[in-house]
Amino acid sequence: MNDKAHILQLARAGALELAWAVLESSGLAAEDGDPGALTLRARLVKDRAVRAHGEERIRLFDVSAELYDRAAQIRRASYPLINAAALALFSGRASQAQARAQDVLDLLESNPDEPETPYWLGATRAEALLLLGRVAQAREALCAAVARAPRAWEDHAATLGQFLLICGELGIATEWLDRIRPPRSISYSGIMAVPQEDRDAQDAVANWLMRENVGFGFGALAAGADIWIAEALIQREAELHVVLPCGIDTFRTCSVTAVDRTWDSRFQRLLELASSVTELLPVSGLTLADVALAEDVAAGFATDNARRLRSHAGKLHVGSGCEDGTGDGDVSRVAVARMTDAGGMALPIGPDRLYCLVRAMSGQRERLTAAAAPATLEHCRATGGRAGIAVSLGDEAASMARAAALARTAQPGQILATRDAAFALLALMPRTRIEAMGDLRTEDARFACYAVF
Incomplete structure (x- = not known):
């Protein structure tokens, strides 16, 4: 997998900071003449804008729109143009958004063989129509696009996210978008x-x-x-x-x-x-x-x-x-289900009826029960502490060592966790957000590290 594909994969998985790190380490962040690199940067800036609020959100939308515009100037294509159009709307420039949306429709009409997948060509046309307020036509175009790639779930999800933002800005009801929501x-x-x-x-x-x-x-x-x-x-x-x-x-x-x-x-x-x-x-x-x-x-x-x-x-x-x-x-x-006497439970009841989590923070190491996890994580964020969390199943010393390594790596107010601990916390607290941060190496182990928000 090349760097661009890897960065896009990370972005789609929600690993925004790791995607930025790969963008910078690959040198693509400094590429001003490569439209592919510019659109990747624009995508990551837009993702940051979606997570931001107030003036910072508008500022980041403007930065992203500028990057898409620069990419379109180098190579006129529907993808950067439609994103620039939507971002103009998000930053309060509705008339500019509509003008760019019409440009996209004109481009698709004049260049029907643009090197893009049939789904994305159809979804781009639908987005341009939506930006112009032509909702019925947008719905028809989007359904046709989905029919061309009915199991392209990640593509559908990306479109759904964009259309929800646009509908929110334009005050358009969104129930019709449920038709493309992945299973x-x-x-x-x-x-x-x-x-x-x-x-x-x-x-x-x-x-x-x-x-x-x-x-x-x-x-x-x-x-x-x-x-x-x-x-x-x-x-x-x-x-x-x-x-x-x-x-x-x-x-x-x-x-x-x-x-x-x-x-x-x-x-x-x-x-x-x-x-x-x-x-x-x-x-x-x-x-x-x-x-x-x-x-x-x-x-x-x-x-x-x-x-x-x-x-x-x-x-x-x-x-x-x-x-x-x-x-x-x-x-x-x-x-x-009917029970049977044949076989029976194969699981021995061990001394630990349930797994527990261990936490390392500010030099202290302790067990962390599932019930105590929400309050503990909130306290860490509020006080600017650094926390590492790992699962303890038998070998508590090894778990504590991993938790301590994560705590040393964490930034103030940041909570890092092993993969198993991060996804277990997500199950226990569904409103939690986790983000892959790459691998962490210690003297005797290498393991995946996740930030917990």
Whole structure:
């Protein structure tokens, strides 16, 4: 992957500061004659503007518009022109925005073979029409663009974000944009001691996934309801993202073949069909604490994916004795699964019933319970402290060492966390925002670092 593609990927993932760092280290930040480099800089400045407020927000929108204009002057293309038009609107220059939008329509008409994807050409035309207040035509053009690339979720999400901003500025209702909103992301879990087939429960799962328009599922593959859900996701052509609390071989032994060896072929097939497989811990056994961590990390992944795609997140649990469609808090419980005496729970109950977090701050090191996390993080931000957070599962000394390294790296008022701790915190506090900051190296380890906001 080249630098430009890497920077764009980071920006789309919400890792704005890391994208800036790569832009600067690659030398692209100083490129004034390269329209591709200019549009990347403009994109990152616009992302900063969206997070800013008041006069700073308007100033950054103006800077971004200028960068897009410079790119368009070097190579006249619809992408920088349409962005310059929208940014003129955001910074209070409505007449200029409309003039530029008309320029975009004229360019698309005169150059229908512009080297851009059919989706983006259609979405750009729709955006120009929207800026001109021609909402019905914009809606028609956008639907046509989506039809050309129905599963380009990241592209749809980028368009949705831009159109929401434009509609907000123009006072236009936004319900019509729900038609392009990407599908829901969920984390899932379920009981293990069930028959290989339970058509009523499996149909209830499939019907719920369809009714809720689920397109992305994050969870484990334990023998039983996990596998039912994962198979239903694959059947509806949703993305399956497997999140295991340990390595594949350990999980297979503890949570698949220990229940019933006949589940193994289904487990293996789902691993091969999964869009991704994440293994959290290099442990030789498995406890309920490990499983609890994996479930929270999966929920964090689902929340992050939904936020990135401007969609919605949820949780699905399949248990026994629960009514189809009922909920408990933010967890939907949809299937009444029959229990069986065959196999049984493969998980030993370890000394740690739940995982905990450890925190290093201002030279102090302590355990941090999930319940105490929100107040602790707010206190750190308010007092300008530096905090590092890691997950503690057994080897607390190693976790504390990572937390301490993160705290030393943090800026005043900043909270840094390991990947697992960051996504677990996101599951516990969905309003939290996390951002990838690259890898942190210590004397004996290298691990991903996230900022928690």
